[in-house]
Amino acid sequence: MIPDDLLYTKTHEWVRMEDDEAVVGITHFAQSQLGDLTFVELPKVGDTVTAGEEMGSVESVKAASEIYSPVDGEVVAVNEELADTPEAINEDPYGEGWMVRVRVTGGQPSDGLLTPEEYAELLEE
């Protein structure tokens, strides 16, 4: 459940680069640890996000957890559907469960991000 074409963070977000834009969500592992999600709080279109800093949060019946931005940039789209259907993150974390689309600014977005192999190693620890 770790797609080959994505990059990852130590805090269990995934990133799919599409030209200068990054699509971001949380991983299958993250949703399985949290359990059934009940609430998602996301940034707004136009917000500036910073790599490694909090940009939103998710809540499940077990816990609330922050979402950290994997990249520097500006939010250009937000998955509004998640407000009514947070379960999309549980059911399809890499597809329907995407969270935000960020126009990346600054340096190489792959700096500090994990490859699928590195993320798999992290999960084994």
Next chain:
Amino acid sequence: MRTIFAKSVPGRAGTLPDAPAAPAAAHLPQDLLRPAAPRLPEVSELDVMRHVSELSRRNFGVDTNFYPLGSCTMKYNPRFMEYVASLDGFTKLHPLMAQLRGAGHFTQGALEVLYETERLLCEITGMAAFTLHPMAGAHGELTGVMCIAAYHRDKGNHKTKVICPDSAHGTNPATAALAGYDVVNIASVDGMIDPEHLENALDDDVAAVMMTCPNTLGLFEHHLDRIVALTHAKDALLYYDGANLNAILGKMRVGDVGFDVVHLNLHKTFATPHGAGGPGAGPVGVAERLAPFLPISRVVKLKDGRFFLDYDYPKSIGYMAPFYGNFGVVLKAYAYILRQGREGLTRVSEYAVLNANYMRKRLESHVEIPYDRICMHEFVASAVAQAKRGVKALDVAKALLDKGHHAPTVYFPLIVKECLMFEPTETESRETLDRFVDDLIDILTLAESDPAALQHAPHTTPVGRLDETKAARDMILTDDA
């Protein structure tokens, strides 16, 4: 069970109270009157009596069953405290009396209770001064952190951050954020605060470090001396979350160790009523240098032995509660402390720690204990091995309900996977602990042979497995449905 509204029959009534001489509506502004009568159930007195009796039989509490809810200290509250708190001299005293000119001598007994309770808590914790105003543990935390902020402002310090380790109580970061600070989380190493992690996070912007000791893993922090020294070197203050004080009563005084602020949960350690909204009490103790910032009023004893309420503290953070906090709760804690005495309070912590270790030792060959060493008043287990076979911590907890026990705390602290957190408390007998452990071992054995049998528990409770996800996603907060 039907609601009282469903039992309503038009025209049925109980005993009516005397009607007021004049209709109240005549004395109220017309625009504040409701257009129609409120929808109240029409039932007889006997209907009401049977309804509330049926409800009470469905209650589950420490008065009926074992309740090892980790971190919550659900111990038995001795009933003599209820007697003391029900004495007419206390219950019929008007709370404004102490502030009325010339009425002070009618309130000396109540003020003495407040004064003496503060002195006793100072003696127990080694702090210089106490306020009894905060009305819950988290309210005490906020009071404490506001005193810390006032201290830094008074000194001209510019501080913006509070450090909370990941093994602290969840209310600590919430408190710091509510008080306006940025929260810095530090990861523990082997269940302990790591002094190097702390040192790296401690810069000149840090106002305070909030600690829970024993922490939420039930472990006593090993590096207290270094943590105190590192924190004070940056002119940051050290906060002690006293929710787990029942593990160290009579053994360690946090003021002697160097903590600057502590809150206590009277409803935990000092056995006053607990849960479901209280009323609680979260007194806050501070070191000498923080005393000027405590909330007003303060109880003062004059040279002639009289007590009065002093509001003249210009540096005080002000009012934190109406009147003097939950006076009745403070009164019960005062009675409890006097009844236990020094030896009794020391035995509280000894039995709390002994009971937890007895349970941990009996369980360690049946379930993973992630930090398997001498614990304090509580310990955590991990149902990771059971979860691989389809029985999660939640299923174990629900199955315990069928055996007549309250469940342990589950999925907290977050740093332990499939966490089950047990706190037996000092008031339980060895027979009760054995019965619980035997039942838990039965459940863990069943998890190996027939996991499906546990996945739909409980079966014997008034309601079965609740759909927690649906409850959170589709909240209905009215009774009209």
